[in-house]
Amino acid sequence: MLSIVDDLAGFGPLRMCAHAPSADDPDAADGLTGLRVLLVADVLSRVVELRGRTVLVGWTCPPAASADEAGIRPADAHGTPDEITEALGGPPAVHLTSRTYEGKDGLTLQIGEAVTGGREVRDPDRDPLALRLLLLGHPHHEPADISEEAVDASAAKLANWRKQVAAWADEPSKAMPADFVRDAMAALENGLDTPAVLRLLDELQAAEDVPGGAKFETFAHFDRVLALEIVRDVGRSHTTEVYR
Template sequence: MLRIVDHLAGPGPLRVCAHVPVGEGPGELTGLRVLLAADVLGRVVELRGRAVLTGWTGPRVPSAGAAGIRPADATGTPEEIAEALGGPPAVQLTSRAYEGGGGACLRIAEASVTETATGPADKDPLAVRLVLLGRPYHEPVEVTAEALDEADLRLARWRRAVAGWADHPSKPLCADLVRTARAALEDSLDAAAVLRLLDDLEADADVPPGAKFETFARLDRVLGLELTREIGRSPAGARA
């Protein structure tokens, strides 16, 4: 398993390449999951102050934008990406064995969505992102309708809570919790551990609302769940 922190050092930007598998069916989410892992990796490295350049090979994933995945800096073949990014990628993300040379390889397990969950038109598009973040990237996952329902409700609850906390006096973020979260992310992109930490923080009555707000906002820079987007909206306009 790739220890992310081992690849944060070095001059210039960190170059990352995500290889989207070819020939996915309508219920497959593996390509999206590969791109999501690359997106989270980039956000983790950027928190350390290092720039990240990302390339994508393989077919286009139409749902990537809705899932909060930032666009690639380059697309094409590995050779075209290396040229466009100014050098070969240091990290390769793929769902299959990578036969290219150079760099560390992060193997992403398969993901799919059940037939009953293939058309969640009334769900927040980021619910899929939340479900995938809640599973270790190296373990296969099947996204069910029940999991999407739970993620949709969790997003709405957290956004309402963050908007409410934003009305309270600002307080320093929970530094120990943030250090624990970043250690989990830098070790193995363990976003699931971060989600559990935020669940515990939400329920902790001893932490001031202002500190909860700052902590949720900071960690959402990696999670990419738009947890602050309800701030300033009227209750009538908020999602139930």
């Protein structure tokens, strides 16, 4: 299990390489596995950056519009592992791959395939970040079977969260609940357990003893890692209905 605190804490930039199959690779599992590799690299870099360390990321695949739509930040370098090493100013300390990585240097984080079974799960009329939320809900090292119905459910969940966060934003700001922050950060730093963080956010949303202002600050803070544009509807017209 990857431990960010023990293995990735340090000084200077952390270099990572995402060995992602391109969308037209016949072995790329419906084109989503490569996207998932890039997504996990994006989340890992955001977690490390929360601790104040700069992260540089290289991709062995070319830029993809699907990655941009899924909220994945652009790579700092593209090319072969050797080209990425040169471009980033040193060898990557972390390699992320859905296949067998034969390199000898650095840590390797294995990413499970994301498969659709031939089903069409992309809809231009649906929020593309719904797919990001759905993938974040699966342990990164396990295979994820993606269906259109599941993506639709994630889109509805994301819309619900945004409406609730917009309502909480109107309440006085409060400190984030310490126990929630502790548990969520432990999940991220000791296994990149995004499903646990999503479950904790669900529990926080339903907690009647936590002020709305504290919920807003907490959702906004952890969206720095989740990158779901949770606060996108803040300031827009919204109803006073309570979403639970």
